[in-house]
Amino acid sequence: DAGVIQSPRHEVTEMGQEVTLRCKPISGHDYLFWYRQTMMRGLELLIYFNNNVPIDDSGMPEDRFSAKMPNASFSTLKIQPSEPRDSAVYFCASSRQGADIPTEAFFGQGTRLTVV
Amino acid sequence: AQSVTQPDIHITVSEGASLELRCNYSYGATPYLFWYVQSPGQGLQLLLKYFSGDTLVQGIKGFEAEFKRSQSSFNLRKPSVHWSDAAEYFCAVAPYNFNKFYFGSGTKLNVKP
Numbered sequence: 001d002a003g004v005i006q007s008p009r010h011e012v013t014e015m016g017q018e019v020t021l022r023c024k025p026i027s028g029h030d031y032l033f034w035y036r037q038t039m040m041r042g043l044e045l046l047i048y049f050n051n052n053v054p055i056d057d058s059g060m061p062e063d064r065f066s067a068k069m070p071n072a073s074f075s076t077l078k079i080q081p082s083e084p085r086d087s088a089v090y091f092c093a094s095s096r097q098g099a100d101i102p103t104e105a106f107f108g109q110g111t112r113l114t115v116v
Numbered sequence: 117a118q119s120v121t122q123p124d125i126h127i128t129v130s131e132g133a134s135l136e137l138r139c140n141y142s143y144g145a146t147p148y149l150f151w152y153v154q155s156p157g158q159g160l161q162l163l164l165k166y167f168s169g170d171t172l173v174q175g176i177k178g179f180e181a182e183f184k185r186s187q188s189s190f191n192l193r194k195p196s197v198h199w200s201d202a203a204e205y206f207c208a209v210a211p212y213n214f215n216k217f218y219f220g221s222g223t224k225l226n227v228k229p
Binding site for chain 1: 150159160161206208216219221222
């Protein structure tokens with residue numbers, strides 16, 4: 001398997017523009033996570049899905065952020081409108097629920113977002 | 117609520133020296149514990165994990181970690197550090213039967229020649 005695939009790797013956009021980040025989880029994984037990493041706040045969980053259903057979006061900072069998972073192999077994180085303070089590295093991760101225990105999360109390479 | 121504390125933000129060790137990175141967690145029941153490593157510009161890679169059984173777990177790249185329930189700790193160790201180990205290390209906890217991972221703030225490791 002190619003692992004978790006994120007695109008684009010880098011995104012530079014102007015303030016006010018819409019930004020869409022994409023993620024393809026590992027095949028067979030039923031959990032998908034979106035994290036944001038900044039120097040100030042470290043690694044923050046934004047939202048996660050189980051079987052394509054959003055389970056917990058309490059980490060989504062504002063209504064400007066939205067995430068979807070239309071099928072088991074694709075998810076998007078959208079920011080509209082974007083602001084400079086959204087600049088960060090956004091990671092997607094996936095995992096599979098074991099019989100009794102969670103398995104580890106596998107991370108993508110991340111998308112470095114810069115909003116100018 | 118679950119939380120993970122990594123008290124050391126930066127650590128510098130000499131190449132060949134031993135290493136211990138600290139991790140403390142707060143969780144009411146038996147947690148599932150993980151250590152990840154992040155090289156610059158890369159995603160997080162799993163080093164090792166603890167679910168149950170032997171409290172000393174071995175991971176990749178010569179790392180090991182020991183779960184100490186009495187101290188709520190899961191410290192990462194390596195007997196001899198290599199320059200390629202310079203990276204940021206994250207401790208994480210997941211509750212029982214619940215795929216939600218809580219990460220610590222990370223420890224940046226610098227290795228001196």
